[in-house]
Amino acid sequence: MTRAFSATGLALTAVFVGIIAALGLVPALxxxxxxxxITLQTLGVMLAGAVLGRWRGAAAVVVFLLLVALGLPLLAGGRGGLGVFFGPSAGFLVGFPVAAFVIGWLSERLDTARSLAKGIAVNVVGGIVVLYLFGIAGMALVLHLSLLQAATAALVFLPGDVIKAVLAALVARGAHQAVPGLLPEMPRADREPVGV
Structure with missing residues (x-):
């Protein structure tokens, strides 16, 4: 983990904090x-994990959320401050770093730099399945809905998030081909078995 936060690792983490913030400039739908x-910032979360790996990707998202909590208007629509963590989006925000970590961990383990299909699958698992678990629970809690009602409401996000998962996989694959070694090396014992 210490190598993930070398000077280069810290610089890359900072770049992705900026990317997630920049995606907030696109108006929310x-x-x-x-x-x-609906915002593009979930694309930034997927990219952070897919390009940087588990530790740096999650760190970029945590720093971004800390800046939001301090009041910087970095969320889509110029929102910021502690209040956003008590609103309907709270579950998604809390799930952002977990999603980035899961995407990063799976990307490191499955060598997604060489397989677009694996990259898409990883972004779907972390950026949709994991993130929706948090988001749906948050909507149910804040809006006083049943989990089924919240899950039904969340279906509206699914088509766009599938597109984001494909885009994130494409961009990450291109980044890894252009700059090999962006993803930290997993210990050999933790990698996917050869032939899978």
Whole structure:
């Protein structure tokens, strides 16, 4: 983990904090009947994990969320401050670093730099399945919905998030081909068995 946070690792982490923040400049899309807007910042979360790996990807997201908590208007729509962590999007925000970590861990383990299909699958698992677990629970809690009602409301995000997962896999694969070694090396015993 210490190698992940070398000077280069810290610089890359900072770059991804900026990328996630920049994606917040794209206006959020409000969907009638759904309290959580559609934003591009989940793409930034997927990219952070897929490009940087588990530790740096999660760290970039945590730093971004700390800046939001301090009041910087970095979320889509210019939102920021502690209040956003008590609103309908709170579950998604809390799930951001977990999603980035899962995507990064799977990317390191499955060598997604060489396989677009694996890259897409990894982003779907971390950026949709894991993130939705947090987001749906948060919506249910804050909006006083049943889990089924919250899950049904979250279905509106699914088509866009699948597109984001594909885009993140494409960008990450290109980044890894252009700059080999972006993902930290997993110990040999933890890697996917040869032939899988």
């Amino acid at each position: 409000a969907v009638p009947g759904v309290a959580v807007p």
